[in-house]
Amino acid sequence: MSLEETKWFISPEDDQKITDVFSSLRLRYQNYKDPWGFNLELCEKALRTLMPLYRSYFKVRVFGKENVQDHPYLVVGNHTGQIPLDGMLVTMAFALDIAPPRILRAMVERFLAQLPFLGDLTAQTGSILGDRANCEYLIDHGESILVFPEGVRGISKNTPDYYKLRNFSQGFYRIALQKKTPILPICIIGAEEMFPLVFHAKKIASMLKLPSLPISANLIPLPSPIDIYIGKEISIPQHLNAESSDKEIKENVFHIENTIKKMIVQGLANRRPFFDEIRRPVSKFLIKEFRSKQSP
Amino acid sequence: MSEKKKILIIGIAGGLAQMTARLILNEHPEWEILGIDSRDISKVPPLKGLTSLELKYSRGNFENLFRTHQFEVVYHLGRISHSSNTHNILAKRIELSVMGTNRILELCERSQVKKVIILSTFHVYGALPDNSIFLKEDAPLRASIRHPELRDVVEMDQICTNWMWKNQNTVSTIVLRPCNIIGTQIHNAMTRFLAGPIALSPADYNPFFQFIHEFDMAHILYKVLKDVPTGTYNVAGSDFISLRDALKVVGTKGIPFPIVLAGGLNSALKRFNIDVPEYLLDYLKFSCLISNHELKKHIGPNFLRFSINEALELIKLR
Numbered sequence: 001m002s003l004e005e006t007k008w009f010i011s012p013e014d015d016q017k018i019t020d021v022f023s024s025l026r027l028r029y030q031n032y033k034d035p036w037g038f039n040l041e042l043c044e045k046a047l048r049t050l051m052p053l054y055r056s057y058f059k060v061r062v063f064g065k066e067n068v069q070d071h072p073y074l075v076v077g078n079h080t081g082q083i084p085l086d087g088m089l090v091t092m093a094f095a096l097d098i099a100p101p102r103i104l105r106a107m108v109e110r111f112l113a114q115l116p117f118l119g120d121l122t123a124q125t126g127s128i129l130g131d132r133a134n135c136e137y138l139i140d141h142g143e144s145i146l147v148f149p150e151g152v153r154g155i156s157k158n159t160p161d162y163y164k165l166r167n168f169s170q171g172f173y174r175i176a177l178q179k180k181t182p183i184l185p186i187c188i189i190g191a192e193e194m195f196p197l198v199f200h201a202k203k204i205a206s207m208l209k210l211p212s213l214p215i216s217a218n219l220i221p222l223p224s225p226i227d228i229y230i231g232k233e234i235s236i237p238q239h240l241n242a243e244s245s246d247k248e249i250k251e252n253v254f255h256i257e258n259t260i261k262k263m264i265v266q267g268l269a270n271r272r273p274f275f276d277e278i279r280r281p282v283s284k285f286l287i288k289e290f291r292s293k294q295s296p
Numbered sequence: 297m298s299e300k301k302k303i304l305i306i307g308i309a310g311g312l313a314q315m316t317a318r319l320i321l322n323e324h325p326e327w328e329i330l331g332i333d334s335r336d337i338s339k340v341p342p343l344k345g346l347t348s349l350e351l352k353y354s355r356g357n358f359e360n361l362f363r364t365h366q367f368e369v370v371y372h373l374g375r376i377s378h379s380s381n382t383h384n385i386l387a388k389r390i391e392l393s394v395m396g397t398n399r400i401l402e403l404c405e406r407s408q409v410k411k412v413i414i415l416s417t418f419h420v421y422g423a424l425p426d427n428s429i430f431l432k433e434d435a436p437l438r439a440s441i442r443h444p445e446l447r448d449v450v451e452m453d454q455i456c457t458n459w460m461w462k463n464q465n466t467v468s469t470i471v472l473r474p475c476n477i478i479g480t481q482i483h484n485a486m487t488r489f490l491a492g493p494i495a496l497s498p499a500d501y502n503p504f505f506q507f508i509h510e511f512d513m514a515h516i517l518y519k520v521l522k523d524v525p526t527g528t529y530n531v532a533g534s535d536f537i538s539l540r541d542a543l544k545v546v547g548t549k550g551i552p553f554p555i556v557l558a559g560g561l562n563s564a565l566k567r568f569n570i571d572v573p574e575y576l577l578d579y580l581k582f583s584c585l586i587s588n589h590e591l592k593k594h595i596g597p598n599f600l601r602f603s604i605n606e607a608l609e610l611i612k613l614r
Contacts, residue, residue, distance in 0.1 A: 033535075036583075037502055037538060110426045113582075114425035114582070116556045117499075120500065120501055129426060129428075131426065131429075133428035134428060134429050
């Protein structure tokens with residue numbers, strides 16, 4: 001799909017914004033060659049194509065933009081939804097609504113890297129295998145990494161566990177310590193409701209060698225309004241290093257978990273009602289119909 | 297290094313060994329090189345200072361060579377390749393690569409050779425979906441996890457590195473693990489794949505590769521003789537290229553083909569003995585990039601004459 005063909009999807013303002021964002025990203029990446037195949041042109045096309053989802057379908061709002069500075073981060077958040085669209089929306093938010101724009105490099109599960117077509121596509125749009133050496137290489141090159149330390153456990157929750165954080169793994173914090181990279185906590189509200197869970201097809205998942213296979217009633221995501229909250233950066237304590245004990249690491253990881261939990265509580269309190277997104281347009285349409293019939 | 301030296305090059309029928317011999321003799325015409333190979337050596341070009349012999353590594357007269365010549369340096373470039381259909385004769389490969397190497401090292405130790413340079417391969421790391429970026433020399437050798445038929449490659453490398461540390465006080469040993477060596481005189485699978493009129497280009501994967509031109513590899517084989525201490529070293533440039541781009545640079549027409557189906561196709565071709573080694577299909581799916589950090593410490597950052605694009609363009613001359 002050419003850039004021209006995608007233009008009808010998006011407003012002229014967003015179109016101009018994407019053009020500006022990618023002009024600045026091209027300057028930033030002009031001397032960088034990515035060993036995973038990160039493809040800026042493809043990212044631009046993908047962003048233009050997905051823009052209506054971001055703006056009109058999920059109506060993404062981003063809070064705490066002022067907390068992001070111009071240096072690499074480990075962006076750490078809660079993982080939600082049965083299909084991890086949250087990663088895509090956060091990446092779009094950091095490209096479109098944060099200054100200076102950046103494409104977050106999302107850490108993905110091993111199984112994704114080996115899938116035909118999908119593995120290549122995710123690599124081209126910036127994802128990398130969740131591996132310490134890979135992350136360190138990217139941080140050295142000024143990139144910010146998106147991490148969901150809950151892993152697959154985060155997206156395969158049962159309905160009563162929505163917005164309940166699973167225990168964070170500690171690997172990301174050791175990377176942050178190794179590279180002295182600050183943590184940027186984020187929380188995503190609204191993505192849990194995109195695919196209401198019916199059941200976990202554990203046997204099929206194990207047959208297909210998938211880490212999880214949650215089955216949802218709907219094939220396309222419900223239009224749940226999405227809020228992304230960006231917290232204040234958490235700097236790395238100077239007295240710790242990548243070889244520090246598990247106990248010391250755990251305390252700090254626990255602090256990050258708690259910070260995100262508080263953000264979730266605040267986010268849930270301020271969220272937009274889910275059914276408003278369906279009710280409002282339907283009501284508008286009915287009112288319009290009613291008025292047109294009333295008028296002579 | 298100006299005194300007269302006697303050098304043994306094992307695998308002289310190969311293009312890389314011949315280039316290395318030529319480089320050494322250009323720099324040191326007073327040195328003597330004995331080149332041996334178990335393959336036909338009739339195509340080895342005559343060179344002043346080079347004597348070539350067709351010989352099996354396991355035979356008694358091979359042992360005699362070490363007794364009659366006081367070799368100071370031994371180049372072991374005679375690893376049997378997996379690129380042809382030799383994968384059907386694993387026993388032969390094990391005999392030549394593993395048993396042969398063991399014997400060579402034993403003879404080197406016995407005859408007090410001062411320097412041993414061994415050509416292994418980056419294939420020992422294996423092309424796996426969870427490979428880290430730029431594998432260092434201490435990365436696990438996982439090639440035979442998915443492909444047990446590669447165990448001779450891994451085993452040979454391990455025999456060499458174990459022997460290297462065991463004898464580090466008496467022999468300076470260098471094990472080189474180069475990335476894909478390409479060139480007009482090299483007849484390996486990758487050069488054939490790239491330089492053919494058409495090539496299957498994976499539609500579902502686009503792995504990254506490192507390439508080194510045969511001349512640069514020969515130059516490094518010469519350089520490690522003087523400048524590099526005992527150890528295992530990856531050999532690759534700092535640059536890398538995706539397979540699709542590499543085919544474009546060479547000018548080979550890539551036919552998009554889903555590699556997920558290639559396994560089945562390959563099994564069918566096996567009946568006619570025209571299949572490709574299965575492990576190579578993994579390299580068309582997953583990247584296996586290696587770090588050159590260790591080698592750069594000793595021979596400097598700009599040790600290659602040809603960039604990756606130039607190396608690829610040069611194989612068009614085949």
